[in-house]
Amino acid sequence: SSPSPSPSPFKLPPNLPPLPLVPGTDPERCVLDAFRTAIAQRVADALPPLTVEQAYQGVDYGKKGVDFTVALPRFRLPGKVDELAAKVLSNFQPDEWIDNIVHDKAFLHFTLRTRTLARLVLDQVHALTHETASGAPEYGTHATGRGKRVIIEYSSPNIAKQFHVGHLRSTIIGAFLANLYKACGWEVISMNYLGDWGTQFGLIAVGFDKYGSREELEKDAIKHLFDVYVKINKDAETDPAVKAEAAAFFRRMEDGDEEALANWRVWRELSVRKYEEEYARLNVRFDVYTGESQVGKEAQAQALQRLEDMGLIDEHEGAKLVNLEQWKMGKAVVRKKDGTSIYLTRDIGGATERYEKYKFDKMIYVISSQQDLHVKQFFKVLKLMEFPWADRLEHVNYGLVLGMSTRRGTVVFLNEIMREAGTVMHEQMRKNEEKYKNVEDPAAVAQEIGITGVKIQDMAAKRINNYTFNWDRMLSFEGDTGPYLQYAHVRIASISRKNPALLPLPPRAALDTALLTEPAAREIVLLLGSYPDVVATALRTHEPSGVVTFAFRLAHAISSAWETVVVKGAPDEPTARVRMWMYLCARDVLGAAMRLLSLQPLERM
Numbered sequence: 207s208s209p210s211p212s213p214s215p216f217k218l219p220p221n222l223p224p225l226p227l228v229p230g231t232d233p234e235r236c237v238l239d240a241f242r243t244a245i246a247q248r249v250a251d252a253l254p255p256l257t258v259e260q261a262y263q264g265v266d267y268g269k270k271g272v273d274f275t276v277a278l279p280r281f282r283l284p285g286k287v288d289e290l291a292a293k294v295l296s297n298f299q300p301d302e303w304i305d306n307i308v309h310d311k312a313f314l315h316f317t318l319r320t321r322t323l324a325r326l327v328l329d330q331v332h333a334l335t336h337e338t339a340s341g342a343p344e345y346g347t348h349a350t351g352r353g354k355r356v357i358i359e360y361s362s363p364n365i366a367k368q369f370h371v372g373h374l375r376s377t378i379i380g381a382f383l384a385n386l387y388k389a390c391g392w393e394v395i396s397m398n399y400l401g402d403w404g405t406q407f408g409l410i411a412v413g414f415d416k417y418g419s420r421e422e423l424e425k426d427a428i429k430h431l432f433d434v435y436v437k438i439n440k441d442a443e444t445d446p447a448v449k450a451e452a453a454a455f456f457r458r459m460e461d462g463d464e465e466a467l468a469n470w471r472v473w474r475e476l477s478v479r480k481y482e483e484e485y486a487r488l489n490v491r492f493d494v495y496t497g498e499s500q501v502g503k504e505a506q507a508q509a510l511q512r513l514e515d516m517g518l519i520d521e522h523e524g525a526k527l528v529n530l531e532q533w534k535m536g537k538a539v540v541r542k543k544d545g546t547s548i549y550l551t552r553d554i555g556g557a558t559e560r561y562e563k564y565k566f567d568k569m570i571y572v573i574s575s576q577q578d579l580h581v582k583q584f585f586k587v588l589k590l591m592e593f594p595w596a597d598r599l600e601h602v603n604y605g606l607v608l609g610m611s612t613r614r615g616t617v618v619f620l621n622e623i624m625r626e627a628g629t630v631m632h633e634q635m636r637k638n639e640e641k642y643k644n645v646e647d648p649a650a651v652a653q654e655i656g657i658t659g660v661k662i663q664d665m666a667a668k669r670i671n672n673y674t675f676n677w678d679r680m681l682s683f684e685g686d687t688g689p690y691l692q693y694a695h696v697r698i699a700s701i702s703r704k705n706p707a708l709l710p711l712p713p714r715a716a717l718d719t720a721l722l723t724e725p726a727a728r729e730i731v732l733l734l735g736s737y738p739d740v741v742a743t744a745l746r747t748h749e750p751s752g753v754v755t756f757a758f759r760l761a762h763a764i765s766s767a768w769e770t771v772v773v774k775g776a777p778d779e780p781t782a783r784v785r786m787w788m789y790l791c792a793r794d795v796l797g798a799a800m801r802l803l804s805l806q807p808l809e810r811m
């Protein structure tokens with residue numbers, strides 16, 4: 207259920223110059239909103255009739271070394287940019303929000319007051335991590351989705367077929383989206399739509415009679431069914447009788463013949479159980495396991511009827527189709543000549559059933575870009591059917607993964623991918639004997655780091671890009687890899703263990719943030735302040751890559767500060783304390799970003 211609309215435990219201190227409240231901003235959860243408002247106010251005051259709201263839209267993050275930048279031409283005000291800039295500059299007095307403005311061609315660059323920045327950002331991170339009414343960390347989250355429900359369908363492998371890397375991508379991206387929507391206040395229903403229906407189950411039934419073993423099935427249903435499927439497929443290639451038998455069997459299944467369905471039920475049940483185990487290792491879970499078999503016949507029949515009634519159906523050689531040529535989406539077959547149901551029709555019927563059952567405000571399908579046309583047709587047909595909720599559906603697509611194999615050959619199973627990731631990582635760790643000796647459960651740690659490597663490689667670039675699976679690169683500790691990220695977290699998490707004498711820290715009001723004067727510290731603080739924006743952008747773009755980039759930027763900033771902004775050996779105790787506090791805040795935010803990406807931040811490795 208969605209988080210309660212609890213007020214933020216962070217408030218702007220009353221001694222700062224007052225600011226107007228710009229609609230849509232939320233300084234109590236994203237304090238950079240306040241700084242942006244301060245900038246917008248300066249600009250708007252100098253350039254009437256520009257309003258603060260309009261000016262606010264023009265305040266962007268600056269390039270390297272600049273906090274915020276305003277591009278003057280975007281306001282389309284009369285007059286030359288130099289004159290406009292001069293007006294803003296001539297009025298300018300530094301205050302507790304803004305220290306400095308630099309005019310550079312069409313741009314104004316703003317520097318925030320470091321003292322205020324450090325005070326507010328660290329107070330906010332701390333309060334929203336450790337002082338929330340819910341007791342759960344909330345920094346970076348907001349409640350814009352409160353009261354709204356989203357179904358996120360992802361993973362959706364086919365029973366008895368390969369769980370290929372495409373399914374893995376869907377799983378990883380989908381888990382991220384589920385976390386993200388929850389973080390933004392939505393009620394999320396995670397749904398796995400199994401490929402558990404179709405003629406191949408007739409084939410497996412025939413194959414199971416010949417090659418099946420109950421024992422093997424209990425051991426590893428996914429693998430055994432796949433083996434049976436491969437064998438019977440071979441037989442079917444040479445023996446047409448096998449195909450006919452399979453088709454007849456599936457017909458019985460479609461007709462609801464209990465005897466024909468009994469085995470299938472067991473296969474499905476055992477496969478789901480196995481998948482659940484594997485998803486758990488990936489830190490992924492589903493609220494609902496549904497599947498193509500679960501889409502009701504009536505829902506599909508009703509959908510077809512509605513299409514007929516609306517005059518949207520063309521008949522072609524006994525098949526029924528919807529002509530989508532005018533939208534360049536071809537002709538979508540909705541019913542085959544032999545009357546058996548098909549993928550598209552199941553999706554259409556399934557969507558109507560889901561709406562009836564869940565009344566979702568949004569439904570997201572995380573499906574490979576290889577199925578772009580299918581999804582376009584599917585969504586278009588729903589729109590043509592004039593369902594008022596048809597525009598609540600969204601397709602989150604992604605590119606291909608190339609070259610996925612283990613050292614033993616091509617990979618078809620999820621557990622092989624995870625096992626390989628763990629083994630390769632374990633070997634990697636053994637190379638550093640010194641460190642290796644100190645790890646408590648190296649196999650488990652290797653597994654976790656390995657999975658982080660796989661996930662980071664998958665989410666590092668824009669979803670739509672293809673990428674080549676590369677064990678060496680993804681499991682290296684060098685470069686922007688999963689293992690590096692885990693290492694960065696472990697290192698920063700070690701700070702409390704290494705400085706027990708400083709703990710517990712005094713209440714935050716007693717920590718003197720004015721002592722955080724180093725550029726490297728300021729860099730960390732500014733990044734921490736930007737995290738709520740990173741989350742908001744991810745919600746808009748459905749791209750995990752922005753969060754990955756943020757995590758690496760923060761890891762690098764921590765790493766740059768580590769040798770110079772030291773805790774042990776700080777000039778005095780108040781400085782040591784406030785530095786320690788900054789690192790603890792950085793740890794909290796790095797951990798939050800990692801968890802959002804479905805990773806489990808490690809404390810030791």
Ligand code: ARG
Binds near residue numbers: 359363364553
């Ligand atoms: N099981 C399908 C496949 O592996 C993916 C299902 C995607 N979801 C959907 N509603 N069509 O290709």
